[in-house]
Amino acid sequence: xxxxxxxxxxxxxxxxxxxxxxxxxxxxxxxFISEDYIYVEVQDEDExxxxxxxxxxxxxxINENKETKRVVFSTSTQLEPGTFIRVLAKGMYAIEYTLxxxxxxx
Numbered sequence: 001x002x003x004x005x006x007x008x009x010x011x012x013x014x015x016x017x018x019x020x021x022x023x024x025x026x027x028x029x030x031x032f033i034s035e036d037y038i039y040v041e042v043q044d045e046d047e048x049x050x051x052x053x054x055x056x057x058x059x060x061x062i063n064e065n066k067e068t069k070r071v072v073f074s075t076s077t078q079l080e081p082g083t084f085i086r087v088l089a090k091g092m093y094a095i096e097y098t099l100x101x102x103x104x105x106x
Contacts, residue, residue, distance in 0.1 A: 024072060027091025035090045036063050038071045039105050042083040048075075055079070061087070064106050073097050 019026055027033055040061030048055035056074040063069055071087050073094035079085075084105055087097040 023091070024093045028093040030091065033091045035088060035095065036069070038063055038069045038087045038089050039100075040071065040085050040087060041105075042079045042081055042085070044081045046081070048078060061085075062106065066106065 038061040040059045042057070042059070046057060046059055048057050050056075051074060054074045054076060055078050056072065057079070058070070058072045060068055060070050069089070070092060071089045071094055072092050073085075073087055073089075075097075084100050084102055085097050086100045086104065088095045
């Protein structure tokens with residue numbers, strides 16, 4: 001009985017760790033997460049991470065219901081501060097993004 005409980009706890013820790021490390025991948029294939037448009041603005045303090053010639057952004061934005069969401073996406077060029085973006089996301093996974101004007105922000 002004791003070994004079974006320890007084995008289950010170890011399995012839970014391993015699965016939890018994998019989820020934290022690979023959350024974008026889990027979100028991408030999770031059928032229970034719906035797609036949503038997230039609106040973000042690149043700020044001065046939002047420095048992208050260089051990912052082999054691509055720029056990866058990890059930003060917080062809002063959806064059309066004014067709920068705060070976090071999204072990760074990459075671009076081939078570095079975005080200027082003040083750039084407005086609409087990201088089609090499924091959880092933290094970004095499917096596509098579009099540069100928009102400030103008037104299109106919710």
